[in-house]
Amino acid sequence: xxxxVHVSASGPEASVQHCVDxxxxxxERVERLMSFHDPQSDLSRVNxxxxxTPQTVHPxxxxxxxxAVRIAQESAGLFDITVAPLLVREGLLPGSxxxxxxxxxxxxxxxxxxxxxxxxxxxxxxLGGIAKGFAVDVAIHALRKGGxxxxxxxxxxxxxxxxxxxxxxxxxxxxxxxxVAELRCGAIATSAPRAVHEGRLAxxxxxxxxxxxxxxxxxxxxxxxxxxxCVIADALTKxxxxxxxxxxxxxxxxxxxxxxxxxxxSIAAS
Amino acid sequence: MSLDLRxxxxxxxxxxxxxxxxxxxxxVDQARTLIFPAADEYVAKPVQLTPEQMQEIDKLSGVxxxxxxxxxxxxxxxxxxxxxxxxDQVIGKHELITYALGINVDGSVRQFQVIEYLEAYGSQVxxxxxxxxxxxxxxxxxxxxxxxxxxxSGATLSARHLTDGIKRLLFLHQSVLR
Numbered sequence: 026x027x028x029x030v031h032v033s034a035s036g037p038e039a040s041v042q043h044c045v046d047x048x049x050x051x052x053e054r055v056e057r058l059m060s061f062h063d064p065q066s067d068l069s070r071v072n073x074x075x076x077x078t079p080q081t082v083h084p085x086x087x088x089x090x091x092x093a094v095r096i097a098q099e100s101a102g103l104f105d106i107t108v109a110p111l112l113v114r115e116g117l118l119p120g121s122x123x124x125x126x127x128x129x130x131x132x133x134x135x136x137x138x139x140x141x142x143x144x145x146x147x148x149x150x151x152l153g154g155i156a157k158g159f160a161v162d163v164a165i166h167a168l169r170k171g172g173x174x175x176x177x178x179x180x181x182x183x184x185x186x187x188x189x190x191x192x193x194x195x196x197x198x199x200x201x202x203x204x205v206a207e208l209r210c211g212a213i214a215t216s217a218p219r220a221v222h223e224g225r226l227a228x229x230x231x232x233x234x235x236x237x238x239x240x241x242x243x244x245x246x247x248x249x250x251x252x253x254x255c256v257i258a259d260a261l262t263k264x265x266x267x268x269x270x271x272x273x274x275x276x277x278x279x280x281x282x283x284x285x286x287x288x289x290x291s292i293a294a295s
Numbered sequence: 296m297s298l299d300l301r302x303x304x305x306x307x308x309x310x311x312x313x314x315x316x317x318x319x320x321x322x323v324d325q326a327r328t329l330i331f332p333a334a335d336e337y338v339a340k341p342v343q344l345t346p347e348q349m350q351e352i353d354k355l356s357g358v359x360x361x362x363x364x365x366x367x368x369x370x371x372x373x374x375x376x377x378x379x380x381x382x383d384q385v386i387g388k389h390e391l392i393t394y395a396l397g398i399n400v401d402g403s404v405r406q407f408q409v410i411e412y413l414e415a416y417g418s419q420v421x422x423x424x425x426x427x428x429x430x431x432x433x434x435x436x437x438x439x440x441x442x443x444x445x446x447x448s449g450a451t452l453s454a455r456h457l458t459d460g461i462k463r464l465l466f467l468h469q470s471v472l473r
Contacts, residue, residue: 038423038427190325191299193318204303205302205303206301207301207303209299209300210297210299211297211298211299211300212298252298280298281298282300
């Protein structure tokens, strides 16, 4: 996923270590299933074959695709997992020149019975804007199922926690940390597409593509979305960044809230 | 699945950002509840040590105290005293660590909690398995890093200073709280 994953948990001593291992195993599994880069992944198989024959996918891939399509529907295409050819064109994802011909929109994705995926035309799906949130969710479920009383999973700014007490959530900025909220249980995700790590990366650390403009979103600052699950928070940061405060009715439908921060020094939640 | 979140006021968010990675992990009330879940009342018993008492505690524990004043509470459950609750500070590497120690009536450690940690590194001292080593320790215990308390690589100074702080509080309990 190209990010650090941080897991911490407390609970009965005998099970905590086991739970944390299980949580990391879940994250790795999501990566294996949904990586755009790995030709063996479920997703790569869908990208290669699903425009010819419907492909059966793993229940987790299925869960992510279903949510992605639902969010695309609710946001009228502001969130769209079919923007991958644009990312290839910009050099952010690997691919050949003919990738740019493989264009479709979310409406061309068909989710059929028995977890079969069919693409109406040749196109490329990329779950980069949602799978990380899902990985955090399954890791949290592993901690809960194992009997932990408190747990936090943070994958580069996509964070979910549960526990008896509220904990501070900080926004990392170039000049330090700023507390933005207190979270007892639930998820928080941040997107700060223009943020550049000074002196370390020449490129922005994240990108949001605007399906309306067919190019990189040019807004600045950061948006932070809180939601009951991280998969929703992760995906909705893109909607919230592109639509601004106008998307609040959409967020409400998913039980989410957003905060916008126009200060370009903002980087990511931690 | 649920969301239990409180946003801070925007003014608080955009105030000047702190320069170091500070974390307040819990309030004093939360620490009390974690250490003495059964207690229904806390009676404040602030301690003001005389210079002689300070000296005596320093000598017995082998650890120099930082201040003659100490924030102390008695934890009471159903009218009966079940232990002492002390909030104290020690230096980590450069900054203060605020922690709370619960002491049983018999003078053994009940548990401790890190309330606030102001340094960028070394917050592993908060981990339960490290803190659990202190449970049941008394003034008879060596309370020394690498002897009865495991060191934490990357948090050596924080671990050592917390261990010293707890040792000193146990002697303070023996000298003035019994």
